[in-house]
Amino acid sequence: MEKAPPGAILLLMLFAHSCAVALNATNDPGADEFHVGVILDLGSLVGKEARTSISMAVEDFYAAHKNYRTRLVLHVRDSRGNNFQAASAALDLLNNYNVKAIIGPQKSSEAFFMTDIANISEVPVISFTATSPSLTSDNNPYFLRATINDSTQVNSIASLIKYYGWREVVPIYIDTDYGRSIIPDLLEALQGNDARVPYQSIIPQSATSEQITQELYKLMTMQTRVFIVHMTSPMASVLFTKAKEVGMMDKGYVWIVTFGVASLIGSLNPSVLEAMNGALGVGVYVPKSTELDNFTVRWNTRFRMDNPNDPLLKLSIFGLWGYDTIWAVAQAVEKAKSTKDTVQIQHMTNSMTSLKVPKETENGLKFLNAILQSKFRGLSGYFDLSGRQLQPSTFQIINIVGKGWRDVGFWTAQDGFSQRLTRPRSNGTYLSTKPDLNPVIWPGESTNIPRGWEIPTSGKKLQVGVCTSDGYPEYIYAEKDPLIVGMTKASGLAVEVFEETVKRLPYALPYEYVFYNTTENISSSYDDFVYQVYLKARPIPTCIQVLFVHFPKVISMHMQKYDIAVADITITYKRSSYADFSLPYTESGVAMVVPVRERINTTTWIFLKPLTFGMWSASIILFIYTGVVVWLLEFLGNNKAVRGPIPKQMVKSDVPPKKKNKTVSVNLQLFFSTFYEMVERLLSRIVLIIWLFFLLVLTSSYTASLTSMLTVQQLQPTVTDVHELLKNGEYVGYQGGSYVKDLLDELGFDKSKIRQYDSTDGFRDALSRGSSNGGISAVVDEIPYIKLFLAKHCEGYTMVGPIYKTAGFGFAFQKESPLRGDISKAILNITGGDTIIQIENKWIGDQNKCRNVGPVTISGSLTFESFKGLFILTGIASTSSLLIALVIYFYKNKQVQSGIGDAEQDFPQEFKADTIEEEKEQEETGAKGKQNMNLQNSTVKRSASIVIHRGERATGARESFDVMEMLEV
Incomplete structure (x- = not known):
């Protein structure tokens, strides 16, 4: 808050005393006096306008209630923005004027001192300006807040962030209780709306212009461009003035001011408003009314008379709350009829540090309860202190333009955002449909919604880490340019996908490749490479940040960490714990490469193989069961052919007498026709028809499977299951530096059975020799690598699997990086068309030429599951x-x-x-x-x-x- 010059303090005190005398003189001589203390920072914007509003409130109330037998007597004191001065003024009012209530103090820190005094003296303290959430009535029963709690606005701010799709926000707040107390609730609200806070900018209360400028330079080095300012109006004025000077009020930046500053926009200096052009503000909505318009006119006239040196100040919500607070107190005084002095105050010494507990508190409690019951519609809207603080129903979103502001929309906890409060709402909540807000003119006079992030510092490029893939340079190959110092060249499938992705972004993305040498450390792997991205995201020490402001190029040369890691990086759970990944741009999964052999089945018992053991067993059981059922049906139907002893039935002819002269054919249809005529009952014939259908399907499938086994020449892999390798103790190979080694360890392979290779030629040589000759029986690798291997060595090898699921190759980003979403969308655009096919054909080759590329399908026996129905x-x-x-x-x-x-x-x-x-x-x-x-x-x-x-x-x-x-x- 602004402070008055020292020479004017005495004049202000004398003026306050004269106002109190004047008010006392105007009171009805027969009315009961109720002394009320008023403690404000009379040198601040809020203090000046509140003093005028309070004086007018007393006059207007008793002009409207001439029959009231009580009269308020105000005693105004100046706290000068000092906590001790405010507490001293309160003690003075209690001792020397025996006040029954104290209106104020203005600052939240001053209110903390006041609450102790209020609890001891049992005199209510009513503040219409102390908005700190840490001030609660739980331990302060005599403290009332005739204003909002700052935490009530955090949900509207978080909803605003979500509405525009910003993912990262940096709060800038003053290092006082007023600034700090809102942060926990703000962070929780932002997190609930999927927004991240990578950094918190804390400005000391005694910060100079140079210190604020230095902090702004630090913010410029970060990617985030969305800032929430929560501080006093004088500090905010300096902040925005310096932000404009350093270029942070240009296109691409987003500034949101909280209620404390947004409510005083009309009273700020024109130069400050010019610096704040494009900023958004969150304020409390004040309903329009004729009474408010008339009062505003009278207030402007009265204020110019009281403050001829401050013609620019305008009425704000704080002045209206001060006005309504006086009305609430005056109504409560009349209702409580408190006429006797019940608070016994011991005479204070010069130190003013002792206060005696009152003996009688009946009238004090009656007055407090009367205030809590005050409910009326005032100039600020519906005024209700029953919850010991005001509960605003609507917040107003404003856009600072030129020397004023305009409405963007409104926000309520029930309906969310809307352009106008009178707009009809649907039965659904605001989360189900896209809310409407008026257009915003952003900093730099831009009408396009800012992305909320930019490449940090002017001219600094995105650091993209690249390396050379061991054994598969077709995917990525990188090296330092021998001609240009500090330049890195990169090529390969991963690099071309990344470059194509950047081209499809809706904005320019300057970047440069930075070489990561995996050969410097034998144990180095892609886990270490991805970890470099995490190290770049860690907070930079303060000493380095200061050097970066003054020597950005020198420091950046020594910070070889990366914003993005581009390579054939598999997305795994372990790596995702310290980095985020884009959507994959390759096929996913882990499979095996094994040799194949050509063969035709010529075994003796080949006729049994078309059906599995379970299928043979189920078929035989079904045949027997069906025969028994048919025999029982005919037996119950008195069929003579099934009557008599079993041996006699066996020798009976299966053909009715009229068919005996015909030869029984071995054909299935003739057999069924004969057997069908043999049965007499309808139920038996239905069973036989269904059984015949089953028999036809089974015999057809059996014939086709047996024919395939006897005639088709098949390419079959030597190994079909990874557990078969484990059971037989076979040797397996993997690519050096791959996480597949950890997978093989988890599967239970002995370390002595796992062999590392660094090239496709090494794999081919090992597979050709086999486990018995010092080689391997299978290569376990990721599918993209296997496709590349088979594209080079097509004949004699095939892929079996996948045996393990993975997410494929992707680009690594810092946690919550705003680039990730845009890059992933561009990757979808590439992989959904012919572009990815052309890139793969360029670096891997035409995979359609090799018949062994892809999973091997082996024609097996018919299983019970296939015929269960x-x-x-x-x-x-x-x-x-x-x-x-x-x-x-x-x-x-x-x-x-x-x-x-x-x-x-x-x-x-x-x-x-x-x-x-x-x-x-x-x-x-x-x-x-x-x-x-x-x-x-x-x-x-x-x-x-x-x-x-x-x-x-x-x-x-x-x-x-x-x-x-x-x-x-």
Whole structure:
């Protein structure tokens, strides 16, 4: 805050005393006086405008409430922006004026001193300017905040960062409680919106212009171009003035000022506003009203009279809060009717350090509770202190343009961003749709949204680390230029992909290659190479930063760390822990290279190989089960062909009598046709049809597989599984410097069985000799390398796998690098078209010419999994048919038994005897079955007629006819 000149302090104190006398003189002589202390920094912008607002508030309140029997008596004191001075003023007001409330102090640090005094004296302290989040009412029950908490604005700032897509932000704040207390909440809000804070710029309260300039130069060396300024208006004025001088208010930069500065934009010096052109601000929205317009006019007139030397100051939200605070206090005084002095203050010594605890606190608590219950619509909006602080509902986003500002939009916790508060909202939240904001004029008078990052320092190029790939220079080859000192030349597939990617970026990206020599250290690997990117991202010591400001070229020559690492770098979990990677530009995975041999299957038992053991077993079980089901179905259906002893059934002809004169063909269709006519039931024929379909599919597949095994000449790898190598103790090879060695160790290979090679020729020689002759049985490597190997040595080798999944080759970046997203998008553009194919053909060759490039597919036996559906379908059909047949059989059997029993009860005794005798005679005479059947039918008919003639039971007669019909059947 600004400070008044020392010579004016005495005049201000005298003027404050005269104002208090004048206010006392205007009070109603019969009204009860309520003394209130006011502590402000009268030399600051806020102090000056608040003093005018407070004076007008007292006058306006009692002009509107002439019947009130209480009157506020204000005692204004100047804290001069000093914590001790503010505390001394509070003690003076309590001792000498017996004030019942203190309005102020203005600064958060002053409020910390006041809270202790308020707790002891039990006098409420109400501040409308102390916004520090560390000031809470948990331990300070007599402290009330008639303003917002600074932490309430952090979500709107974080949402603004997310809206424009910025990924990195640097907060610049003053090293005081006011500046530090907001940072934890701000960092949390930014992190929740996927924004990163790589650096925090802390400005000491006593910092000079030179120190601020030095800090700005340090910020220029970083990539981040989005800054959040949280400091007092005087310090912010110096910061922006210096930022314009060093060129940080040009195109590409983003500046966001918090509520403390944005609320005082109208009172800043025109030169400061000019320096801040293009900045954004977050302020509290004040609803427009006729009362506010009238008050603003009166306030401007009154302020010019009170401050003739400060004609530029304008009314801000702090002045409105001061006005509404007086109204809240005046209402609470009238409601509490506090008329007696209940706070007993011991007379203070000259040291002013002792304060006696009051004996009676009833009226003090009543007054405090009355303030907490104050709710009304004031000039600043809805004024409610029930939560011990104001809760703003809407924040306003402004854009500083010219000598003023304009609205960009509004933000609320419920709806997010909007251009106008009256705009109708949908049922969804603001996160579901893209919110609308008015266009912004950014620094440098640009209308394009800045990216939020740039290449640091003017003329400094991006450091791109390159190296030479061991054994595969086709992917990358780098060396220092022998003609130009400090120049590095690079070529290869990875380099060409990177250069093509940079061309497709929507902006220019200056870079230079920096050579990384992997031969300087025997144990050096790509892990060490990628780690150089992490070392570049680590914070630079302060001493180096200072030297960098003055000697940027000299220092940069000795900092051989990289912004990007470009090579055939595999994206792994270990490397991703200290670096970020772009999307891969090659195929992913680890596979094996093994020799191949040509052969035709001529084994004795080759006819068994088309089906696996499980398939043979399942097929035999299904055949047996289907046969049993068909036999049971025919047996339950009284088929004579399946009746009798099993040996007798075996010798029966499978062909019905009418077909015996035909020769049974071995053809499957003729066999099924004959067998189909042999069965009688519909259920049996359904089972046979489904079984035939299964049999046709199985036999066709068996025939095709067996034909392929007997006739096709196949190229088969000598090894098909990496675990086979491990089990047999075979030797395997890998490329030197690759992480594949760690993979082989994890798989369980003995170190003595792992051999390192540095070239494709070494691989070929080792594979040709084999494990038994000092070579290897397989090469385990990444698929891009294997493709290159097979492109050179196509005949006699093939790829098996992949046996392990990886993410492919990518470029390494510093953690949270803003370049990563744009580079990855460009890589997608390249790999999604013909460009990557042309690049691969240039450096690797035409892979379509080699038939062994790609995974080997071996024609194996038919498995149960391939025919599981047919097995299930056939089994369900057979089982369902059997269950249906059983249900029908038992149902009919029950009906037959029930009908015969009833008939026996109805028949006369002599009829039964006659029937038995007739049956015996038939058995003795050996009559034919047909005559027996006729005799039985006639007997039953005669019995039925006897039953009907006698008329014993009508129901018995019906049942006897049923029995007759069943016997006929």
